[in-house]
Amino acid sequence: MRQVVRFAATPAGPVAYAVTGSGPPLLCVPGWVSHLGLMWDDPAHRRFFEALSQRHTVIRFDKLGCGLSDRARTDFTMESELTVLKALIGHLGLERFALFGSCDGGQVAAAYAASNPDAVTRLIVYGSCARGADLAPPDVRHSVPALVRAHWGLGSRVLADIWFPDAPAEVTGMFARMQRAAATAEMAAELLEMFYRFEVADLLPTIRVPTLVAHRRGSRAIPFELGREMAALIPGAQLAAFEGRAQPIYAVGGEAAAATVRSFLGDEPRPASDAPAPVGPGARSAGPVPVGSGARSAAPAPVGPGARAADGPLTAREFEVADLIADGLTNAEVAKRLGLSVRTVDAHVEHIRVKLGVRARTQIAVWARVGSLPAR
Incomplete structure (x- = not known):
């Protein structure tokens, strides 16, 4: 896809933004520093957002002080971030939209969703x-x-x-160059200190928007426990755990991560047997499971002939398959774990989908973990 960069006036200066794809709007709040031009040149970054753009109008922007936005900035507060976000929303004429925020952008997105529940259809917070x-x-x-x-x-x-541990030198080198091009040393330091100051713990329990909290299990930049806590504080939130140590969502298993986000947004899923397997070393994407207030215990569903599914009984084997899907395994990985052929596992997954009356693997994962499906 080709991105076209435009500018929106805000009370603090012009903000650069880019729009790709078509469909319901998905507004992405950037993390620490960004650069629309250079990050689009990163194939992994571009593939992730192109995947989201297949069914959505994806809007990305550079926060004030970095990237292609106005580099003059003196206010480093949550209020300043929200003022710019609201100005961009007004410029675009958005009334109802999904909101996706990464790192400190996740905190900004959460704060906006808490105070504007009628505007936000879905909230995705990654690595925050x-x-x-x-x-x-x-x-x-x-x-x-x-x-x-x-x-x-x-x-x-x-x-x-820190952001890309164990990555090849060319990857860390490219990211280092992007940071230096995106912001001056003083601006980068100020934005980092702003992230350290942000606190949204008191706001999270007030969010009434369907929320997915996604996090990397091995992230060095933002430990997984912090993401899990964030999910637990948001009523009814779902938690998706991605394997790997790199912080950016696109860095490892980007296709699987995009599929998880798209499923949460309600995109039409592929049949389970046709779903693309996660890519990248060790990339497993666990289906999102409710973890916030009001969610039932995350203990696995009982396995045995007497246990019943939503619309009929699952066999013991089908329960095993559903439980492994909830652990994030692909059909091939389930087959290897249970000593079955992939075709047999495909058949089990299809039977589970029919019995539960669902289409997405993430819905199977939810059912396997909490014993019921969320209201549609």
Whole structure:
């Protein structure tokens, strides 16, 4: 896809944004620093958002102070972020839309959804946390911005290693260069310190929008426990756990991550046997399961001939298959685990879908974990 960058006037200066795809609007709130042009040149980043753009009008933008947006910025508060977001929404004429935020953008998206429940149809928060102060001890929160200010070249490489641990040198090098092109050393440090100051723990329980919280299990930048806590604080939220250590959602298993987001947004799913397997080393995408207030225990559904499904009994084997789907395994991985052929597992999945009256694998995962399906 080809992106066209445009600009929207805001009270604090012009903001650059890009629109791809068609369909219901999906507004993406960026994390720490971004650059619409350079990030679109990253094949993994582009593939992730192109996948979302197949069924949605995807709007991405650079926050004030970085990327292609106005580089002059003096206000580093949640209020300033929300003011710019509201101005962009007004410029685009959006009335009802899905909202997707990453890192500190997830906190901004959550804060907006909490105060504008009638505007937000669905909320997706990836790789974020309730309190920025939980990201690191006080001495680290002081030393990292200080390093960025003192030596942006070295600081950008340190942050690239945190965001992309174990990645090839060309990947971390490209990300380091993107950071330096996206923001000055002072701006990058100020935005990082803003993330450390953000706190939305008190707002999360007030959210009344269907919410998916996604997080990387092995993330060095934002530990998985912080994402799990965030999901637990949002009533009825679902949690999707992705394998891998790289922080960006597109970095490992981007196709599987995009499929999870699209399923949550209500896109028409492919049949289970045709669904693409996750890509990338160790990339498994666990189906989202409710974890917030009012959600039932996440204990596995009982296995045995006497257990009953929504519309009829599942066999013991079908319960095993459903449980492994909830663990994020593909049909091929389920087959290997149970010593079955892939074709047999395909048949089991089809029977489960028919008996439960569902179409998506994520719905099977929800049922296997909580014993019931969410209201449609």
